[in-house]
Amino acid sequence: MKSITRQKPFDEVKQLSESFNRIFLVGCGTCATVTKTGGIDEVRVMKESLQDEGKLVTGWVVIPTACDEMTAEVAGENARAVQDAQCIIVMACALGVQRIDSYLNKPVIPALDTLFIGLEKSPGQYVEACAQCGQCILGETAGICPLTACHKGLLNGPCGGTNKGKCEVDKEKDCAFTLIYERLKEQGRLDLMRKYHPPKNYQVIPRPRMTSLL
Amino acid sequence: MVSKFKQALDSGKFVITSEIGPPKGTDLEKMNHHIALLKDKVDALNVTDHQSSVMRFPSIGGCLAIQEMNGEAVLQMTCRDRNRIALQADLLLAYSKGVRNVLCLTGDAVPVGDHGAAKGIFDLDSVQLLHLIRQLEAGTDLGGNKLEGAVQFCAGATVTPEAEPLEPQLIKFEKKIEAGAEFFQTQAIYDLERFAKFMEYARQFSVKILAGIVLLSSARMAKFMTENVPGIFVPQNLIDELAKAPKGGALKKGIEIAGRTIAAIKKESLCDGVHIMAINREEVVPDILAAAGL
């Protein structure tokens, strides 16, 4: 699992597409299908909702993986319906939205909000797993990422708000450092928790981030 | 020059500090009144730094007011609102204006405050902030550049002796000591037996410990704190005592309890002093001191 998304309120989609009458719809067969935010079923519901608003849906497609290269081909296969449309509403994460935007010279409207990169903990329950900090410290934190699991992204241990293993911001959320402590203790590696972590480099690759892996 | 507060800590006397909450706005009358009232009764006055993530007049502003009135200020500094550049700049300003004591804090989470949508910074954490102070003292900034004129601070931090689980808290306490913390203000203490246990452990380190004294103003408040504030446990007998106080007399009872607690800590030499937090009721701190026989 990677991109965790949530549907925007329909009113927001309506407002973003206000000036367009003919719309082409795109969903994604990967992440957005698993999260039930942009799979076939959701695209169908969106199509009906738009039609109820008096819009003409010129066509729709659920691209196997909206963020990958194949998107260009799928767009080509639907060239006619895409051409007839005045805008594309994309029910994929922001990666899919940007990929589609780069292939089609049409206004692109996201119908989802991209929340985070995460894992499915239990059916329908997702947790953020990585903030792509560029310098992974999971090897010293028992595989738990304090940048995402700790509300404050602390490195050197729990803040004063930690309470019976829960986080100060939400009693339902675990305190990252109780989790890290328990796992390190279990592994007999508590010395790692005693280690001083110097200030983090937040500019490993300054934004805009790019890299060449050739 | 060693700060007056540091001298007090090193003198072996029972040190008393308290704190000032700055106003939300520019009317400083009340704050200045509290400073004038307390500055000569305590060894130092903390100024809170947007406590509970509620935007207020800044800690540094309150500290400058204390210095102007010839009091001794402890600058509370959280990592919530400033990145490492701004933290360093504020430390330079504080030092240049005569502030010599800093309390290094992580800072409360943004969503608990009154600007819930703000960006939480936390570029550094409290341990890193302590390290940073020691580095500035050595004459270089965090970027490794030489300073024209360094700083010198008595730096402290906080500890929660009754945190649950306790061990991660103690590990962090020791990291703070290694990073250069010279004194600690504890989370509110009510149960002296439990506190004595913590002190048995803490005594092995050569740092000064000031027990946190938070004024209980009613049985309801005591119950709320015990149920909701991390690491605070008000024993039931104190809650009952407050509940039994005559109508309108709970605050008086709270003052008595705080005074009694301070007197007991002093008598048993449990730790090096106390830090009195009379949240929003600074004007009763002299009464607490009187109740403690100080």
Ligand code: SF4
């Ligand atoms: S430390 Fe956390 S944010 Fe950084 S790369 Fe590892 S998992 Fe991702």
Ligand code: SF4
């Ligand atoms: S309670 Fe734990 S997870 Fe929450 S901010 Fe504090 S250290 Fe981080």
